[in-house]
Amino acid sequence: MTILTRPMLSRRGLIGFGGAAAGGLLLSGCDAVVRNQKLKAIVQSSEAATQRWQRLIGRNGLAQEFSAADMSPIFKVNGTQEPMEPEYQAHKAEDFANWKLAIAGLVNKPLDLSLAQLRSMPARTQITRHDCVEGWSAIGQWTGPLLGSVLKAADMKTNARYVVFRCADNYGGELSKGGAQSTSIYYESIDLVDAFHPQTILAHSMNGGPLSVGHGAPVRLRVERQLGYKQAKYIMGIDVVSSLAGYGSGQGGYWEDRGYEWYAGI
Amino acid sequence: MATGETTGETTGETTGATMGAAPYLFHRHALAVRVTHWINALAIVFMIGTGFNIFNAHPGLYWGQYGAEDDDAKRWLEIGSADTPQGVAYGFVRIGSLTVRTTGVLGISSGGNGQPQAIAYPAWSTIPSGRDLATARNFHFFFAWVLIINGLVYLGYSLATGHLRKDLLPRLKELRPANIGHDIIQHAKLKFPRGEAAKRYHILQKLAYGGVVLVIIPLVIFTGLGMSPGTNAAWPWLLDVFGGRASSRSLHWVAANLIILFIIVHLAMVVLAGPYNEIRSMITGKFRVDPEVTK
Numbered sequence: 338m339t340i341l342t343r344p345m346l347s348r349r350g351l352i353g354f355g356g357a358a359a360g361g362l363l364l365s366g367c368d369a370v371v372r373n374q375k376l377k378a379i380v381q382s383s384e385a386a387t388q389r390w391q392r393l394i395g396r397n398g399l400a401q402e403f404s405a406a407d408m409s410p411i412f413k414v415n416g417t418q419e420p421m422e423p424e425y426q427a428h429k430a431e432d433f434a435n436w437k438l439a440i441a442g443l444v445n446k447p448l449d450l451s452l453a454q455l456r457s458m459p460a461r462t463q464i465t466r467h468d469c470v471e472g473w474s475a476i477g478q479w480t481g482p483l484l485g486s487v488l489k490a491a492d493m494k495t496n497a498r499y500v501v502f503r504c505a506d507n508y509g510g511e512l513s514k515g516g517a518q519s520t521s522i523y524y525e526s527i528d529l530v531d532a533f534h535p536q537t538i539l540a541h542s543m544n545g546g547p548l549s550v551g552h553g554a555p556v557r558l559r560v561e562r563q564l565g566y567k568q569a570k571y572i573m574g575i576d577v578v579s580s581l582a583g584y585g586s587g588q589g590g591y592w593e594d595r596g597y598e599w600y601a602g603i
Numbered sequence: 604m605a606t607g608e609t610t611g612e613t614t615g616e617t618t619g620a621t622m623g624a625a626p627y628l629f630h631r632h633a634l635a636v637r638v639t640h641w642i643n644a645l646a647i648v649f650m651i652g653t654g655f656n657i658f659n660a661h662p663g664l665y666w667g668q669y670g671a672e673d674d675d676a677k678r679w680l681e682i683g684s685a686d687t688p689q690g691v692a693y694g695f696v697r698i699g700s701l702t703v704r705t706t707g708v709l710g711i712s713s714g715g716n717g718q719p720q721a722i723a724y725p726a727w728s729t730i731p732s733g734r735d736l737a738t739a740r741n742f743h744f745f746f747a748w749v750l751i752i753n754g755l756v757y758l759g760y761s762l763a764t765g766h767l768r769k770d771l772l773p774r775l776k777e778l779r780p781a782n783i784g785h786d787i788i789q790h791a792k793l794k795f796p797r798g799e800a801a802k803r804y805h806i807l808q809k810l811a812y813g814g815v816v817l818v819i820i821p822l823v824i825f826t827g828l829g830m831s832p833g834t835n836a837a838w839p840w841l842l843d844v845f846g847g848r849a850s851s852r853s854l855h856w857v858a859a860n861l862i863i864l865f866i867i868v869h870l871a872m873v874v875l876a877g878p879y880n881e882i883r884s885m886i887t888g889k890f891r892v893d894p895e896v897t898k
Binding site for chain 1: 648649652657658660661663665668669670671672673674730731732736737738740741742744745747748830831832833834835836837838839842848849852
């Protein structure tokens with residue numbers, strides 16, 4: 338033996354003790370780390386990096402489209418099953434005959450489109466995959482006019498930056514996580530790159546029939562390069578805006594107000 | 604690794620008559636390797652913990668383009684809970700037609716309040732502990748950037764200096780079954796290399812480290828990107844390679860489990876080979892080389 342090894346025995350013991358202690362502290366330490374607000378802000382800055390990266394590698398990329406044989410036998414209804422708000426129930430009772438989609442905000446020609454008018458517009462039909470943030474996915478067929486065509490008809494002002502979708506459903510749950518200004522009414526928003534993407538449509542039909550209540554009747558958004566929570570159902574109004582500050586807690590959506598990424602391309 | 608610069612400074616004093624030479628400190632790991640190792644370790648701990656939390660939001664895996672609750676034919680793995688006919692709750696892992704009861708660990712485990720909780724991975728194993736998909740995703744994607752950038756720095760360094768070629772890529776003769784078999788036997792006997800042989804990786808180390816660095820971590824990154832709808836649109840070939848988004852998610856889970864397996868074996872070997880010397884070598888770079896036993 339050499340004298341080199343002698344002090345190491347005790348140091349070795351220390352490392353063993355330190356290792357066990359570190360193991361025990363690791364998990365509570367990780368919790369402390371993820372609850373740290375300053376650190377959380379740094380961590381959330383990676384969302385912008387992800388958005389910039391995805392726009393760099395494929396700003397105009399198209400989501401994969403499938404054949405009818407690839408479709409899910411059962412397309413799960415997720416989130417709100419049916420909005421119970423009186424206004425929505427009244428529209429539903431009339432089969433949405435008097436429902437009107439208002440396109441307002443930073444537009445030169447505000448529009449008020451009936452379901453019949455939306456259905457008479459040139460439509461795109463696409464069989465695409467819907468990816469829920471939870472991890473499941475389903476393939477379905479969607480039909481509706483391009484959101485871009487509707488926005489062009491409304492003639493957006495030059496300071497427009499985002500398109501906000503106001504929905505009928507009061508989603509309720511997890512209100513506490515959204516902060517004092519949060520709303521429990523579902524809403525979503527996208528930027529103009531996604532709004533004018535050639536696969537971004539206002540779907541009034543699904544799998545060959547009218548959109549069911551479970552899937553968002555009368556009209557839902559399909560923004561195919563993003564996760565399921567961006568595909569706003571039960572759209573009651575579309576606002577063209579320059580800032581998301583006026584909606585909910587200002588994060589751009591119901592789930593975004595509760596900590597989820599606004600850019601949901603991942 | 605910088606095997607080229609042998610700074611074998613002899614620090615010990617020879618006192619034992621049975622040994623031909625004293626142990627000495629050898630500069631084993633280059634600074635860039637040490638720094639990227641620990642950043643990688645930190646990122647992977649967070650990736651696994653947040654990954655468990657994300658998996659808990661939908662604890663089933665499918666093969667193909669899609670998969671959800673109703674797609675039983677496509678589901679090959681499920682971690683869940685159910686009741687016996689007597690009404691006793693149990694946790695299970697189902698792979699294909701094989702179901703294993705895992706109450707206490709997977710499917711049902713002790714929650715933060717000590718009460719049994721129906722959850723795939725136990726709260727103590729997830730970051731944050733307990734269900735929090737939003738925070739878990741925020742951290743998962745942040746550390747994904749850390750993992751990728753750190754990995755590129757490591758790869759750039761390793762290619763530029765020859766670390767990859769000299770230290771990690773197996774020589775053809777090392778891959779002979781006899782050599783691999785010999786190495787496995789030495790490991791089973793817990794006999795670790797001494798002398799000159801301790802200065803370089805043996806074949807099992809090369810296969811394990813090289814496999815993790817060059818195969819499994821790239822696989823976990825690309826299968827992760829395969830789940831991203833934005834990346835799918837930009838890089839449609841990704842899902843052609845992996846066979847669909849549900850398949851990509853499955854392979855992501857498999858690759859993550861291979862990393863977990865590697866970490867368990869890696870830490871066990873560090874402990875068995877002498878944790879002080881091993882951990883020091885990855886912090887200061889200095890590794891104590893014991894002389895070969897001469898009889």
